Amino acid sequence: MSDIKLGIIGAGSIAVEHLKVIRDIDGLQVVGITSRTRAKAETLAAEFNIPSICDSIEALVERCHLDAMMILVSAEQVFKVSQVAVLFRIPLFIEKPPGLVPEETRMLAELAKKYSVANMVGYNRRYYSVFHKGMDVIKEHGKLLGIAVEGHERFWNIAGKVNKTLQSNWIYANSTHTIDLLRLFGGDIHNISAVQNSCKEKNGDQFSAVMEFENGALGNYIAHWYSPGGWSVKLFGEGVTVEFRPLERGVWMDTSFKENEINPDDVDLKYKPGFFRQMQTFAHMVKTGELSWPGMDLEASLLTMEMAQKISGR
Ligand SMILES: NC(=O)c1ccc[n+]([C@@H]2O[C@H](COP(=O)([O-])OP(=O)(O)OC[C@H]3O[C@@H](n4cnc5c(N)ncnc54)[C@H](OP(=O)(O)O)[C@@H]3O)[C@@H](O)[C@H]2O)c1
Structure with missing residues (x-):
């Protein structure tokens, strides 16, 4: 071609x-x-x-x-x-x-x-090499039992500095990056329960949710937009835990508690992380008409946004 x-x-x-x-x-x-x-x-x-x-x-x-x-x-x-x-x-x-x-x-x-x-x-x-290596570590030990995502935003840097509609819909505009990771690692959700609070934002700025995935794993999401915390993910497996904190750095430990680094691939160091494999996936879609996993189309994005909607209680 x-x-x-x-x-x-x-x-x-x-x-x-x-x-x-x-x-x-x-x-x-x-x-x-x-x-x-x-x-x-x-x-x-x-x-x-x-x-x-x-x-x-x-x-x-x-x-x-x-x-x-x-x-x-x-x-x-x-x-x-x-x-x-x-x-x-x-x-x-x-x-x-x-x-x-x-x-x-x-x-x-x-x-x-x-x-x-x-x-x-x-x-x-979705294309971070450390995430895919972390998922492999979990699989090598058995099944995924749980996922914990922290999606704190730096809202003191954002409020009043971006378009007003964007600010009031920040959970969709930006927090879907971290909310989507629950779906990347856990797949579809069976049920979810969430509570919200607000110190400044009318649509909420503190969120806490628990969920159950269709594969049986349990999930937690927390975000406090006015508290410095950053973004992180923990995956809980059978005798193994994988942590990404920050998201670009992966570490896993087994029951000996010895920490093992997960190294990113060169393409995630040379370019903005995830961008190289994301573009390869897009090129493949253009050639074949098929979007391969972990690609997200508009329908899949809607599922992530609906999850954000449940977390936000809106
Ligand atoms: N995946 C990620 O990690 C990530 C990170 C950052 C941003 N993003 C996303 O990427 C997008 C762009 O972000 P950015 O940081 O590149 O923003 P940016 O620096 O503000 O650039 C946006 C560009 O789009 C142009 N533009 C705006 N409205 C347009 C329109 N109606 N028609 C044609 N051009 C238009 C702007 O023109 P002017 O020069 O006239 O302003 C500007 O050149 C956003 O949707 C953002 O959410 C994703």
């Missing part, structure tokens, strides 16, 4: 991270870019040898004969831009969050189905 021709929408910091990866993967070629501020698109086009700079999505599609598009715009714009992009019936990579509330993501999933558009949403942490 000839190179996959990609069009990029959005010329911000995350576009740069994707472009670094695309440059190093055989069979991918960025043929055009459009963004709100043309000067930024021009800067990226010069840096990454992108031949065509366009003033709209329509022009990008018309001029560049695309095989796929990547929507890398500001979080509060993703839904609006995706609604337009899906109409061109070209496979889509959509940065998270696809919608700022579950209803928006549901609408996009329905549109993608209606127009038969293969799609993938950018939850890059």
Whole structure:
């Protein structure tokens, strides 16, 4: 197959991270870019040898004969831009969050189905090599018994500094990164019970949930947005515990309590972690029309957002 021709929408910091990866993967070629501020698109086009700079999505599609598009715009714009992009019936990579509330993501999933558009949403942490090695350690010892995720946000740095709608929907816009890890490690949920509290945010800023997965494992999620804690995951197995704290560093111990490091693969050190394998998964989807695990499409993203909705009590 000839190179996959990609069009990029959005010329911000995350576009740069994707472009670094695309440059190093055989069979991918960025043929055009459009963004709100043309000067930024021009800067990226010069840096990454992108031949065509366009003033709209329509022009990008018309001029560049695309095989796929990547929507890398500001979080509060993703839904609006995706609604337009899906109409061109070209496979889509959509940065998270696809919608700022579950209803928006549901609408996009329905549109993608209606127009038969293969799609993938950018939850890059699903591709961390340390996570997959950690899951292997658990499996080597038996079954997964439990998962504990801490998803504290640094809200003192966020409140008042981002778009108001984005701030009030932060649990969907950003906390779905950590909430989604419960689904990555545990799969589908059988039942969930959650409590919430608030010290400043009207939609809550403290969350605590317990859940049972269909495979029988138990899960816990806690997040205190005004308490410095960071993001972490613990996986509990039979005679073994794996910890990621921070998420990029893995350690496992057995009943001797000796700590064993889990080393990340080179691609997670060279690029923004998860981005290389995420892009390989996207390229495979564009070629075959099939999205392989652990890829998330709009329908799967909706499940994660619905889980966030239950945790938030909204
Ligand atoms: N997976 C991750 O770990 C991760 C990390 C960070 C961000 N993200 C996601 O990536 C996306 C982009 O984030 P970022 O940090 O790159 O943001 P950013 O630096 O603000 O860049 C966003 C870019 O999109 C452009 N844009 C905004 N609205 C547009 C529209 N309607 N049409 C065309 N272009 C538009 C902006 O144009 P202007 O130059 O005019 O502003 C800017 O160039 C967000 O959805 C965010 O949630 C994911």
